[in-house]
Amino acid sequence: MRQTTLSVALEVKPESYDHLSSLLDRLRNRRSTDPSGGEGPFADFLTRVPALHFMSLSVFPGFDYDPLFVIEANFDGARGPFWAQLESAIGPDLRLMLRCCKRPLDNDGPLFDSIVAANARAPIAPYLERRALTPTVYHHGNRGMTRDRILAEHALFEATRVELRCANVDGPNPYRVLSPSQIHAKLRAALLPGFGWLDHSAPKRIPLADNIADWARLIGFVIAAVFALSIPGLILSLIMPTDRYFILLAVAFLGFAAMLGKIGVALPGTGVATRFSFLKLFFQQLLPLVLFVLGYLVIAVAIGTPISMLFTARSFDAAWHGMITWLLWGLACVPVTVAGIVFWLRVLERGDASQDAPPVDPKMLREMARREDWIPQNHMGSIVLIKPGILRMILIRAGHLGLGLVLRIVARQGYLGSMRTIHFAHWAMVNNKSRLMFFSNFDQTWESYLDDFIEKAHAGLTLAWCCGVGFPPTRFLVKDGASHGRQFKEWARHSMSVSRFWYSAYKNLTAEQIERNFRIAIGLRKRTLSDKDAALWINDL
Template structure:
């Protein structure tokens, strides 16, 4: 049975007069950990044992511009939140209490917990307060999904063991592995490493258990059905009031009007277009036509089955005649979905054409230098960002529906389950969450390589998903239909992202020398060595990772 991976954050408003003091406390915690910003060594190495489930953790203080400053605890770990918070309190409880005293007292039901935790000489447990203030991400991605921290560390040690064995197996003489076939290399290497790594004789736990996989697909299917139902509601209402002739005429007329308006409004405003081969029509015909048809058919069948007993009782009909009546009604409403979608797109595009974007958002030079000083010490880096969310009813609905759909898709999509966003595998953990009564959008990411190359990867390989997730942010580059342009404005997007970032004053990585791709390489090597024998084909593929 695979262990649950958890991504969460706690966002707390800071007293403005205490922001500098909080920043100093965070820096002091970092300095106690290690003088080297890469971390993971020195006095803070015991963090590995006191918080044994954590993969990555950051403590960030965002300065206040539109709101009071914000203190955010971001964590990615194995298991449930309760034990993690308890372990964190054991590790740095006095520091956490000092941080919380810099924060404002919440006005909701958690106020008494805050009072108990921050009182003078208080020894009240901190974990219940942090658990009560925990935010659930709206979208998250796990680059090495299903890999526990202990497994990543163990397989990292195994990889180093293979390096040592291959390099030193004959005390500097000719390697005995040089003339062996891949099958023989596997057998000899396994025999040499088994005494040191006895777990190679154990069956590897499933990274994504069967029940979890089924749950991912079922939740996505249920979400799609709910969206189809919501989009069909106008059709349900109209069909109940109109004859089929008037209903068809109204739907055809509205669809023609909406598509005509979209044709004129869909063109980019001067200077905002980005080169792209993406076509909504091509994408729909290749990827969405069959799923949409299946979803509508499933909706018709389910709606008829659910409503038939009631209609049978009201209309004094047998079940099957009643089911047929309901199926016809549901089918008529399903046919109106295209009209509803076209109307929503007209409304959305009308808003997008009036959105303001920032061509050169201001960035504090001192903060920029501080962020740059802390980057690129190890193969991994970290970023945190908070942006305002554009107002309006449609935007409020779209950011919730869009984020939830993107989240479910990332859990079910094959490429994302294998750690890829688009074609990029540089992300360990990333998530979005809404804060300040859903008026701001917060993003955190733990990734490989430099910040510049990370965003370049996003812009080139996953710009549509990035635009969908972030296009509701105030000042985001000009966007069309939620996914086009937007993040493809490379320079403008990077400056907007830098403007929204803050210094990661404390950041911890449990395996600071491993990239997301190296974790997968170690995993493949370990899977091969767990097997007592490999076929020639399996061995030939396996040896490429050595």
């Protein structure tokens, strides 16, 4: 089943900021004595919102804007049923919180009035659904695993441990004298009565339709990007003689390249050696790139030829030939357009003001520390201002769209580079797209999470976050940036707010453990395993 990640960001009446904070604290305290949420009174949350994996309610203080109340939710299936479940679980609390928010000045005003009026009984779910934001990028560490499946497979894991430890408890352990395939068979036989679902085949984590859609979206994006980048060439080649057009391309390209060579180097004191290389990436991706370009040609010719025939009354042969020539001339311009954009970007980057020592409020930091590191998972929410300018605006939108689509293909195993510590993370734009919000539910500590990014995935992270005002100095969107360890961490802390209410449906499970449970379950679903397969499978027990 598909998982949904979304957030609702609502402006808060500044006078109600503290009151809203205390409402969130009270909700947390009532739900659980454990500051991290989880067991005990939280159990009812687990049953009443059965679709929910992770949820947070936080309020960001206002510095540049009024405070912002954010509901972040990650759940199974569609939005509608989830909002209904949530309302039935904590509807009255949410209504009190919504009363702290500003009335929207757009068409949602009357709907807001109807839910916050004194003694209002109107359901709040429709309002939340109206105000829900779609993430610009999101990442799921255990894609396709429903919450119930995660819990069931973990119960299975626990049962394997009990069985292996306690079989024939007063005498020799029967598993110790068996071959790997026999261990598998015996364990399966022992667990089957308690876990009848082992006899059924496993639901597919990524259904075929999702798979096709992922690829179709990515292909569509790349083809659209290629087309957009060749637009200047398509226009110029129509209005200029061919020889002059190519001379212009060559001159422009050489000019951009020369200037880039000059300004491409890091500004003094900001360069960090990295293993990331554009050239390496280019050659690694050369084959798919060529395929994408060919795909673009096929589609563009298929669409363009009949249109050309319609408007110019040319024969099919002439129209087809003319179209492909024109498209090829346009493609020739792509490297020049890219060089031009990179040059423009680099000029902007050189002028960017990065914040060497972002101020971190010690009290806020302590509030965060008070709520962190109770369980193996942690949560962070952050909002940053987006750098101004049209190129930045285009790059953020296109970059996030592309990154999101690429992640759906390359991060299906949950890995970002060499790290698999994220359960659910997403970016979304708020305040009329002037601020970028980031939420993550991750394993281990905040420090280790950020260090992972700094040490293992700085390029990807820099790409996604360098549009934030004050981000450490960056080169070509991916270099340097997050490699400036402490500066980057302070910047990230500076942008964060306290996760006052945070809920995890499986608080002791890391993303790795969920995958381990999954592998064990997959093995146990099989009636038999060869000795070789069983020996590999046993490594996870």
